[in-house]
Amino acid sequence: MTRIDAKFAELAAAGRKAFVAYVMAGDPDYETSLEIVKGLPGAGVDVIELGLPFTDPMADGPTIQLAGQRALDGGMTLQKTLDLATEFRKTDTTTPIVLMGYYNPIYSRGVARFLEDAKAAGIDGLIVVDLPPEEDSELCIPAQEAGLNFIRLATPTTDDRRLPKVLQNTSGFVYYVSITGITGAAEAEAADVAPEVARIKSAANLPVIVGFGVNTPEKAKAIAGVADGTVVGSAIVKQIGEGKSPAEVLAFVKTLADGAHSA
Template sequence: MTRIDAKFAELNAAGKKAFVAYVMAGDPDYDRSLEIVKGLPDAGVDIIELGLPFTDPMADGSTIQLAGQRALEAGMTLEKTLNIARELRKTDEKTPIVLMGYYNPIYSRGVETFLKEAQEAGIDGLIVVDLPPEEDVELCIPAQAAGLNFIRLATPTTDNKRLPKVLQNTSGFVYYVSITGITGAAAPEASDVAPEVARIKSATDLPVIVGFGVRTPDMAQGIAEIADGVVVGSAIVSEIAEGKPAANVLSFVKTLADGAHRA
């Protein structure tokens, strides 16, 4: 059982939904990013999604793209991203960390080397948005063999014919992208999302977490009520982009977590 599996079992036993927070590693710089990441569990975050900066983030909206640029300009690397996970693990052995990004930096590192380092750093799962199920032998299957969950995205365009393929080697949870388009582009409506979540849950026993476009505590609550949890990314990254102190960013995160946990 991975930390992700254990976290969902714990939440389910308590009758609670998951709050997942995304931050870009190294944004706006290594030290402030580490301070924010280390504060996320106490702010109510159940699972941390740690963005891996990349030069061509094709699935991301401008907020996340700019965060990646800031991180890269501040000297962020894959190694330093893993270091953030290592530092968190010195004080927190329970909170799951999902590394989210693109395949190029992993491929450049070498899959075998990367998986060994990720496991050693305390990474629990991967979301690699540009590796479709047809490429599972590249990273998904080796990651599962190494004890890491491989989390797949489902979208409004993932029809019933495609869904089984998406789910076949997925583990940890399914990330449902609530809108068509890029991150932070629009706000999801719970009434639109609910039938899609139900459709996915009818095809898998995995938890279904919904993200893209959630910006307020009420929205977090509304989405969490019809899913197993909610992801917030762009809204948190926007707070960081405004140059707010870590304490202020974490206070905002807590309002979102409280919203999700009211569900």
Template sequence: MSRIDAKFAALQAQRKKAFVAYVMAGDPDYDTSLEIIKGLPGAGVDIIELGLPFTDPMADGPTIQLAGQRALADGQTLEKTLQIVRELRKDDTTTPVVLMGYYNPIYNRGVDTFLVDAKEAGVDGLIVVDLPPEEDDELCIPAQKAGLNFIRLATPTTDDQRLPAVLQNTSGFVYYVSITGITGAAEAQSDAVAPEVARIKSATDLPIIVGFGVRTPDTAQAIAGVADGTVVGSAIVEKIGNGDSPEQVLAFVKTLADGAHRA
């Protein structure tokens, strides 16, 4: 059982929904980023989604694009991102960590090398937004063999014909993108999300986590109420970009986590 599977089993036993927080690794700098990431579990975060900085983040809106630029400008690399996970694991061996990003940095490192290093560092899963199911031999299947969950995105445009391909090699959980478009672009609506989550649930036993467009505790509660949990990214990254202290960022994260856990 992976850390992700164990986390969902524990939450289910407590009748709680999952709260997932996204932050960009190395934003605004390595030390501040590490302090925030180490503080996330204490703020109520069940799963940490750690962004891999990349120069061409096509699925991300301006907030996360700028976070990636700040991180890259400060010298953040894939190796330094793995080092953040290693540092977290010195004190926390239970909170799942999912790396979210794009294939290019992984390809440049070499898939086999990356998978060995990621597993050794304590990474639990991958979300690679620019690798469709048709490319599963590239990374998805090798990742599963290496013991890492490969989490796929489903979107409002994933129809019943496409859904089986999306779900085929997915593990850990399914990430449902609540809106059509980039991160931070619009607010998620639970009445629109609920039937889509139900449709996906009819085709898989995996938990369904909903992200994109969740910015407030009330929205986190509403969205988690119709799914197995929710993700907040841009709203947290925005606080970091505004220069809020780690303590301020984590206090905000706790309000979101409390909202999701009320669902």
């Protein structure tokens, strides 16, 4: 059982919804990013989604694209992202970390070496946006064999014919993308999300977490109310991009977490 599995079992037993927060590793710099990441559990975050900076983040909108560019300009690398996770683990051995990014940096490092290093750094799961199920032998299956969850995205365009393929090697949870398009482009609507969550849950015995388009405590509550939890990324990253202090960012995160947990 991974930390992710354990966390969702704990939440289910308590009848609580999950709050997942995304931040870009190294944004705006390594030290500030580490301070924010270390503070997330205390702000109510159940699962940390740690962005891996990449030059061509095709699924992400301008807010997260700029965060990745700030991190890269500051010298952030895959190794430094793993170093950040390693530092976090020195004081927190229970909060799950999902590394979210794209395949190119992993491929460049080498899958076997990456998985060994990610496991040693305390990474619990992977979301690799540009690897479809047809490429499961590349990373998904080796990751699961190494003891990491491989989390897949389902979207409004994932029809009943495609859904079983998407779910076949997914573990940890299913990330439902509530809108068509990039991160931060539109707002999620609970009425649209609810039937899609039910459809996915009927096909997989996994928690369904909804992201993209969740940006306020009220929206976090509404979306978490029709799913097993919610993810907020762009709204948090925007605060960082505006130069807010770690304390201010974490105070904002707490309002979102409180919203999701009140569902």
